[in-house]
Amino acid sequence: xxxxxxxxxxxxxxxxxxxxxxxxxxxxxxxxxxxxxxxxxxxxxxxxxxxxxxxxxxxxxxxxxxxxxxxxxxxxxxxxxxxxxxxxxxxxxxxxxxxxxxxxxxxxxxxxxxxxxxxxxxxxxxxxxxxxxxxxxxxxxxxxxxxxxxxxxxxxxxxxxxxxxxxxxxxxxxxxxxxxxxxxxxxxxxxxxxxxxxxxxxxxxxxxxxxxxxxxxxxxxxxxxxxxxxxxxxxxxxxxxxxxxxxxxxxxxxxxx
Amino acid sequence: xxxxxxxxxxxxxxxxxxxxxxxxxxxxxxxxxxxxxxxxxxxxxxxxxxxxxxxxxxxxxxxxxxxxxxxxxxxxxxxxxxxxxxxxxxxxxxxxxxxxxxxxxxxxxxxxxxxxxxxxxxxxxxxxxxxxxxxxxxxxxxxxxxxxxxxxxxxxxxxxxxxxxxxxxxxxxxxxxxxxxxxxxxxxxxxxxxxxxxxxxxxxxxxxxxxxxxxxxxxxxxxxxxxxxx
Numbered sequence: 001x002x003x004x005x006x007x008x009x010x011x012x013x014x015x016x017x018x019x020x021x022x023x024x025x026x027x028x029x030x031x032x033x034x035x036x037x038x039x040x041x042x043x044x045x046x047x048x049x050x051x052x053x054x055x056x057x058x059x060x061x062x063x064x065x066x067x068x069x070x071x072x073x074x075x076x077x078x079x080x081x082x083x084x085x086x087x088x089x090x091x092x093x094x095x096x097x098x099x100x101x102x103x104x105x106x107x108x109x110x111x112x113x114x115x116x117x118x119x120x121x122x123x124x125x126x127x128x129x130x131x132x133x134x135x136x137x138x139x140x141x142x143x144x145x146x147x148x149x150x151x152x153x154x155x156x157x158x159x160x161x162x163x164x165x166x167x168x169x170x171x172x173x174x175x176x177x178x179x180x181x182x183x184x185x186x187x188x189x190x191x192x193x194x195x196x197x198x199x200x201x202x203x204x205x206x207x208x209x210x211x212x213x214x215x216x217x218x219x220x221x222x223x224x225x226x227x228x229x230x231x232x233x234x235x236x237x238x239x240x241x242x243x244x245x246x247x248x249x250x251x252x253x254x255x256x257x
Numbered sequence: 258x259x260x261x262x263x264x265x266x267x268x269x270x271x272x273x274x275x276x277x278x279x280x281x282x283x284x285x286x287x288x289x290x291x292x293x294x295x296x297x298x299x300x301x302x303x304x305x306x307x308x309x310x311x312x313x314x315x316x317x318x319x320x321x322x323x324x325x326x327x328x329x330x331x332x333x334x335x336x337x338x339x340x341x342x343x344x345x346x347x348x349x350x351x352x353x354x355x356x357x358x359x360x361x362x363x364x365x366x367x368x369x370x371x372x373x374x375x376x377x378x379x380x381x382x383x384x385x386x387x388x389x390x391x392x393x394x395x396x397x398x399x400x401x402x403x404x405x406x407x408x409x410x411x412x413x414x415x416x417x418x419x420x421x422x423x424x425x426x427x428x429x430x431x432x433x434x435x436x437x438x439x440x441x442x443x444x445x446x447x448x449x450x451x452x453x454x455x456x457x458x459x460x461x462x463x464x465x466x467x468x469x470x471x472x473x474x475x476x477x478x479x480x481x482x483x484x485x486x487x
Binding site for chain 2: 014017018021022025037039130134137138140142162166167168169170171172181182185
């Protein structure tokens with residue numbers, strides 16, 4: 001057997017893969033056919049936030065569909081009720097999210113026609129979405145979304161999951177996508193540390209606070225949002241709520257001039 | 258129809274971000290083989306760029322009653338790979354009526370990785386457990402399936418920090434007056450714990466918690482210890 005200092009023979013490097021992927025796109029471009037892949041998101045939704053509490057899960061997203069820096073659609077819903085145990089929230093390309101919603105709707109109908117009362121709980125939906133997203137990334141034709149799955153499992157335990165466009169997925173006590181991962185996630189982690197046994201009502205108030213801060217700092221966000229709640233018995237999404245904002249505080253911070 | 262715009266304008270000027278199907282999600286695994294036991298340590302942090310996605314993601318899986326698999330790298334591939342392996346382990350058990358041995362699992366993992374040679378699973382794997390003769394064993398891999406049985410190995414984001422330390426402390430490399438004492442479970446466990454505490458000081462992709470498992474004839478004993486969480 002080789003000595004201890006022998007490295008593996010053909011250790012692949014990330015840079016090799018980057019070259020390979022670049023070659024792939026060059027070939028794609030030279031085909032001079034209409035593009036059929038999502039190469040970049042067009043109409044986008046910003047942060048989705050989720051938090052797990054003692055008696056349920058809360059998920060929130062604003063209602064803006066941005067077209068680059070243009071606030072193009074101001075009344076779109078980025079939360080979807082899948083069934084009584086699950087709500088999903090979509091970040092990224094809105095067209096791709098609509099496609100995912102269509103897939104899930106059809107899936108739910110297919111399950112219902114069997115008529116045995118069997119439905120999918122949040123972990124199953126999370127896992128299913130991961131398979132869909134990972135398969136699309138492996139075909140180099142991604143669905144440009146990060147999805148937050150909020151709900152409960154068959155045992156009735158709260159469940160909160162995250163899955164992105166390349167199939168990275170995990171569950172946690174709190175999740176945030178996009179800009180929210182820089183601003184809201186630290187706020188949520190701190191709040192959960194101070195109050196580990198949060199109730200749904202407290203979590204809702206926390207969400208509103210996080211979304212408000214995001215509205216102040218994230219230029220692709222809106223102060224109009226929906227909050228979804230999954231409890232022991234049901235799941236529901238609120239009508240859009242408008243947050244009161246106070247821009248007079250903008251004059252207070254100093255030292256950045 | 259005449260082509261109005263020819264060479265030089267093949268790609269749209271605003272297309273900047275091209276899709277890249279991998280991510281580096283960090284994480285470190287350390288495994289050490291003793292005479293009749295082996296030890297695996299792995300941190301629980303999941304990162305992307307400068308963000309911590311989660312502080313509590315276990316990257317060590319129990320494959321058999323005396324074999325563990327640690328995998329770090331691109332977490333999307335980690336999940337797919339382990340799902341594949343779980344299915345294969347189950348199939349083997351149904352076919353042969355017994356769990357796979359560590360040696361068999363090691364070879365099976367290599368073949369699974371090499372199957373994707375030209376679109377690799379970006380995963381650094383480590384198999385640790387007890388071999389057919391009751392001895393501690395560690396197998397380490399590169400992402401395309403090249404593997405080797407070893408007595409100790411660090412892989413993942415802090416491997417370059419940890420491996421030299423293992424060479425010194427466990428390999429007694431280039432020490433003329435070295436007097437190697439046989440490894441004990443307690444010594445290895447404490448060492449792995451200290452190693453992770455040290456690595457998390459310098460590697461931002463390692464931290465939050467370390468999960469240390471000791472595998473021997475009695476089974477697997479897993480403990481968790483806190484690490485830096487910044």
